[in-house]
Amino acid sequence: MSSGTLAQEPRPASGARAAGRRLVASAPAAAGHGTPDHRSGLPFQPALDELGTPLHEVTFVVVDLETTGGSPRDCGITEIGAVKVRGGEVVGELQTLVDPGVPVPAFIARLTGITTSMVLGAPRIEAVLPSFLEFARGSVLVAHNAPFDVSFLKAAATRMDLAWPDNPVVDTVALARRVVTRDEAPNHKLATLAALFRATITPDHRALSDARATVDVLHALLARLAPLGITHLEDLATATDPVPPDVRRKRHLADGLPAGPGVYMFVGPRQEVLYVGTSTSVARRVRSYFTASEKRRRMTEMVRIAESVRAVPCATELEARVRELRLITEHAPRYNSRSKHPERMHWVSLTTEAYPRLTVLRQLRSTADGPVPHVGPFSSRGRAQEALEALHATHDVRQCTTRLPLNPSEKAAPCVLAEMGRCGAPCVPEGRRPASAPRVPYADVVADVATTMSGDPSTVVNALGRRIRDLSRDERFEDAANERDRLQSFLGGAARAQRARPLRECAELVAARPRTEGGWEIVVVRHGRLASTAVCGPHDDPHATVRSAVALAEDVAPPTPSAPACHPEETDIVLAWLRTPGVRLVSVTDPQTCPVGGAERYLTDTTTAEVVSNVV
Structure with a gap:
């Protein structure tokens, strides 16, 4: 942490765009899509980007390749077939043979009907791939056994020094494994699924025919996935996760939540807070609870009970972490395992006798x-x-x-x-x-x-x-x-007490940290408690933001050992922020020092085991 004053921006300041934010840990926030806004009691309509993209509005490009073998490292592409569909309608097709630059093996020729003489004179992949990427621009790529087809296309792009686009990829084999049982089909091969769903095209190991058959299979699979709550593009990304249907159906609880940093609270049927968490992107984090990425059994149990999710948007990650801690302390949620009971923390002290x-x-x-x-x-x-x-x-x-x-x-x-x-x-x-x-x-x-x-x-x-x-x-x-x-226990406890003591005794400390996108993050700390935080834009006057943050900061009385100003972990969170690179002290009422030979010395840049091993 380096001391210093905030540098004035070269452009004329337009005033503090973000005023000081006084922390109120129990403030409620908006719930999900179609639910009343908890702050105003009025119906809440989330933005379109928060709802996701309905599948009938998604453009899919279904692609199939024929190749000379199974490895993109040693084999080449002999044919590309692709069908572009949107809303169940075909809007374009692409098909071409490709000269792989090597003879087509006999067993491949027997399987596909593509011979070496057929690809002689056909365009090379260097001429075909740019056209295909343009055809697929802005779409979702679909293939049956997608890892195979995409690996060949990526390998060709790498050899050509082309950047591979970030198109989402959907594998119809994985989707079929999710909704087609062994009782219906002995396997999930394209020919088997095409017969099951009575596709209009029979796959014959030619690229365009197989792509057309895959289109029919895709539509049939999407129809089966819809009752499971998979109706948007964002749902499709986790459609193959082994998530119980009752959990997946609650994904709408994430609708309308903020995309930025903040705190979220899962709320039960009696309006009790079940769980409190924090994230730099609240909406994305809450959505993850309804996918297979959430593997904790207790969390799945919690999601089944939850009836709504509330969010508290925060200006900074520091504010979010502090609010989370305060809310956990206030509500003691049964599914949070930490920081619920500060009164249960222990100290080692000398007695007064x-x-x-x-x-x-x-x-x-x-x-x-x-x-x-x-x-x-x-x-x-x-x-x-x-x-x-x-x-x-x-x-x-x-x-x-x-x-x-x-x-x-x-x-x-x-x-x-x-x-x-x-x-x-x-x-x-x-x-x-x-x-x-x-x-x-x-x-x-x-x-x-x-x-x-x-x-x-x-x-x-x-x-x-x-x-x-x-x-x-x-x-x-x-x-x-x-x-x-x-x-280790003694050094950890001693270091914690020695770090916190000067901050706890400090009436007011104001600090600033530069933001990656420009401007400053301002914090006001009083007796170890985060009293205020504010964000200053890159072209705003940082001093005006500091004055606003100080004026709006919470009044914090000097603490006594029996009644600390805040949860000890809050002081630890603030201290960790103050020690991050780039932090500057704007003003401080009391010196911030720790013993030179204190416990911190033995815990910095080394482990206790290394320290004790060098003791003479």
């Missing part, structure tokens, strides 16, 4: 002097416990849970850890402490633990690193792995 000890907490505490040293948060209690064990292994802080008086009782007896030299035994009078107990004042032990947690973790890294090395040398690999996990 006469002789502090380490403990795992779900809510941080503070004193009159400020927050208590801590690391975390951790996503699970197990991770927090591993971090606590790492600190216990390297510091002689007490591990008993009894609340000790400031002046120890004369009758108190030292514990086993004190006898082992692992505890300073503050619970017993100084004269009765075991000789093996550390002589370091307990206050100094606590100060060392606090420094390790909030600053330099080298004590833990060095001690556990040596322990891992010794255990590995003795081939006690399971024990070494346990020590590695403790070290």
Whole structure:
């Protein structure tokens, strides 16, 4: 993250085209096609491009090739036949023999009736292919066993240095496998399907005849696919997916959703939010739930329950991620597995008592002097416990849970850890402490633990690193792995706390990142919470956008450890954005620094395993 001011655009500014956007996580959004708009209550009519292209409006070019063999690398094309159809009507045909430049094998001649003498004098593929590509421009290519025919055409284009067009391709073999059962036909060969559907042309291994037969087969297959909800070109792209019909029929829930970044919510029959997600293209992402690309069983179950999809359009990907997190926290959707319960996150902290000890907490505490040293948060209690064990292994802080008086009782007896030299035994009078107990004042032990947690973790890294090395040398690999996990958990929690602390304490930070298409993405962060975001166009005044974003930003009160300003993961998301290349600090009220020798040092540009392997 580099500091600096926003450069003024050379052209005169026309004002901030995009004003600051105040985040309101619970804002509803439009539902699907033919449903009321949730924002206004009025009927919602999606745009034509959101509905897709009906199949009767699609131009198909059905192509068939005859070749000298099965490999486009070693064989050539001997004939091309193509039929252009639209709305069930033939609008054009193309047929020509092609000189492959090599003799036609005898078995191919017997199969197709095309001999070497027939192709002598015919045009070469270099003359034919450009005409075919022009004939097929803007259409959907269709072939029976399309990978075979398309591979020959692509190979020829590559040899000619021609760019292959991005026409969609439909394979009638794949469609037939979807809707024609073995009870109806023993196989899915073109001749078999043509007989089944009573095509007007009988395929005879000549290109144009086979293409004409394929047209009849295509129309018959589309008629069978229509009751399954495949009525648009966009449906055809996933028609061969093994998707249950009841799931596919719900594809209309994606109609009318925004094509840009945002958050989407699947809503159940009682208007409960079932699932919250985010995407850079909401419409495309939601459509994917109704195809075979969605393989999660729980998601298929969720789609079956869902009755509508709501969307919250967002100006930027950062805003979308933050809104997603807030909505998940607010609604706790049963099909989301993360971030539902911030109160269940865990921290490792020192206690606030006469002789502090380490403990795992779900809510941080503070004193009159400020927050208590801590690391975390951790996503699970197990991770927090591993971090606590790492600190216990390297510091002689007490591990008993009894609340000790400031002046120890004369009758108190030292514990086993004190006898082992692992505890300073503050619970017993100084004269009765075991000789093996550390002589370091307990206050100094606590100060060392606090420094390790909030600053330099080298004590833990060095001690556990040596322990891992010794255990590995003795081939006690399971024990070494346990020590590695403790070290990784501690470093992760310490780094997270050290990164978040300065941002959480900062009253206001304004930053900007250049956009690929020009202009700037502006964010306003207050106490670690995303308070506002805005987009400035390439010819707008960025300073005007900054002023607008700051003026419209959410008011965020200074947090306390027991009531943070936002979900800890929101601060992590903002921090990750601030660390992306090109980000500039526009203004900041408090310094943003992390310890030079902090935990981040051991997690940057290397893995913990590599760090500990180099410990002396």
